[in-house]
Amino acid sequence: MATPAILGGEPVRTSSFPPRETMGRKERRAARKVIDSDVLSAFIGGPGKHFNGGPKVREFERAWADKFGYRHVITCNSCTSGLVLAVGAAGVGPGDEVICTPYSMSASATCPLFYGGVPVFADIDPDTFCLSPKSVERRVSDRTKAIVVVHLFGQPADMDAINEIADEHDLVVIEDAAQSPGATYRGKPVGTIGDIGVFSLNFHKHIHTGEGGVIVTDDDTLARRCRLIRNHGENSVGASDLDDLANTFGGNYRLTELQAAIGTEQLRRLDGYLDTRRRLAEHLRERLEDVAGIYVPDCREDRTHCYYVCPLKYDSERAGISRSMFVRSVLAELPAPGDFESTPVTEGYVEPLYLLPVFQEKLAMGGAGFPFNYSDDVEYDYSRGLCPVTERLYEEELLLSPIVREPLVERDINDFVVAIYKVVENSSRIRAELTNEGEVFTPVEAANTSRP
Numbered sequence: 418m419a420t421p422a423i424l425g426g427e428p429v430r431t432s433s434f435p436p437r438e439t440m441g442r443k444e445r446r447a448a449r450k451v452i453d454s455d456v457l458s459a460f461i462g463g464p465g466k467h468f469n470g471g472p473k474v475r476e477f478e479r480a481w482a483d484k485f486g487y488r489h490v491i492t493c494n495s496c497t498s499g500l501v502l503a504v505g506a507a508g509v510g511p512g513d514e515v516i517c518t519p520y521s522m523s524a525s526a527t528c529p530l531f532y533g534g535v536p537v538f539a540d541i542d543p544d545t546f547c548l549s550p551k552s553v554e555r556r557v558s559d560r561t562k563a564i565v566v567v568h569l570f571g572q573p574a575d576m577d578a579i580n581e582i583a584d585e586h587d588l589v590v591i592e593d594a595a596q597s598p599g600a601t602y603r604g605k606p607v608g609t610i611g612d613i614g615v616f617s618l619n620f621h622k623h624i625h626t627g628e629g630g631v632i633v634t635d636d637d638t639l640a641r642r643c644r645l646i647r648n649h650g651e652n653s654v655g656a657s658d659l660d661d662l663a664n665t666f667g668g669n670y671r672l673t674e675l676q677a678a679i680g681t682e683q684l685r686r687l688d689g690y691l692d693t694r695r696r697l698a699e700h701l702r703e704r705l706e707d708v709a710g711i712y713v714p715d716c717r718e719d720r721t722h723c724y725y726v727c728p729l730k731y732d733s734e735r736a737g738i739s740r741s742m743f744v745r746s747v748l749a750e751l752p753a754p755g756d757f758e759s760t761p762v763t764e765g766y767v768e769p770l771y772l773l774p775v776f777q778e779k780l781a782m783g784g785a786g787f788p789f790n791y792s793d794d795v796e797y798d799y800s801r802g803l804c805p806v807t808e809r810l811y812e813e814e815l816l817l818s819p820i821v822r823e824p825l826v827e828r829d830i831n832d833f834v835v836a837i838y839k840v841v842e843n844s845s846r847i848r849a850e851l852t853n854e855g856e857v858f859t860p861v862e863a864a865n866t867s868r869p
């Protein structure tokens with residue numbers, strides 16, 4: 418049996434996985450046209466025809482609406498901004514509770530704070546990694562105003578059950594669809610299965626404009642409120658027929674013409690990217706079927722997956738080797754240049770978000786504990802142990818592979834699989850030799866909360 422690379426043997430592969438190439442001829446041409454026009458943004462923060470942006474922004478919004486069938490599309494300068502707009506449009510105010518997932522990019526759970534809302538964490542499902550409706554139900558109180566659902570890694574959450582809870586308690590459902598453009602739930606694209614959804618156009622997402630975000634909703638009032646908040650609503654609310662002006666004073670959350678023009682071209686690439694990602698993830702799932710202790714969980718039958726990254730479940734007892742030793746050994750077999758998109762496998766995802774300083778210290782707005790101390794009747798709990806399923810995934814059971822992406826092909830995935838086989842077959846030898854050497858393994862920190 419070949420000696421594993423971590424014990425000094427030959428690695429499976431030395432040539433690096435090719436990086437993504439995101440900008441092509443069409444993006445360059447679209448960007449040059451905007452520069453030649455000399456109009457890089459046409460927004461004006463007051464009433465009139467430029468309140469909703471220039472021609473490229475409106476063209477991009479129309480293209481996004483047409484492609485998926487959304488009634489309203491409102492672009493903004495990031496998904497983080499979009500989540501803040503959605504929370505504001507939903508009418509969240511001081512002391513209102515918003516149920517969030519602890520397993521996501523931090524903005525999915527800090528967005529309520531911008532309006533004085535308090536994030537309350539529910540646990541996730543161990544196989545979809547999205548909010549567990551049962552846990553959500555247990556966290557609802559008479560202060561709850563909204564739920565932020567994240568379609569994590571590209572798979573939609575259990576939306577029917579979540580909408581049912583929301584209907585019963587009159588809650589607004591916000592979908593954080595940053596990682597799942599084009600994913601469907603019971604045949605319907607994510608984003609408007611709840612009340613309002615937000616996508617990311619950050620550099621690391623499926624398609625991008627450097628930075629950017631896209632809000633979608635079928636609700637006329639939510640759309641109008643988002644447009645006001647996006648562009649200094651305070652200057653324009655007099656000209657709107659909105660009854661409830663709360664939260665609409667707004668700011669500058671606008672996308673530029675340059676970004677919008679690039680976004681329109683990027684959108685045309687999405688279907689091709691999704692085909693590649695689904696094909697490669699399926700290939701990985703099939704090739705791992707005979708490996709003990711590691712598998713790609715099936716996507717639920719009533720939805721489609723976008724594979725922002727490919728999640729894998731890991732069982733160290735069956736695989737015969739600890740998760741951190743496994744990851745280090747696999748990475749020794751393959752090129753792992755250190756950038757997230759080309760590192761074949763990492764441990765876990767972010768640290769559960771309630772462990773962030775903002776929740777541990779209860780310091781969000783000002784230094785006096787607002788909004789966590791808004792109500793005298795409730796003491797918010799963010800202690801370790803709050804969401805055991807999430808903590809177990811983070812500490813023991815989850816692996817992520819970002820290499821199910823363009824421009825990789827099945828051959829690249831095969832190298833990854835061969836490396837996994839080699840490590841699992843040699844697991845007792847690796848364990849024995851490394852332990853005998855007294856080598857101390859600390860977890861490979863897969864992620865920090867700033868990871869996209």
Ligand SMILES: *Cc1c(COP(=O)(O)O)cnc(C)c1O
Pocket residue numbers: 495496497498521522524525567593595596616617618619628629630869
């Ligand atoms: C990337 C990401 C965000 C933030 O997106 P930005 O456009 O970078 O602000 C929010 N939520 C999730 C789940 C993400 O993956």
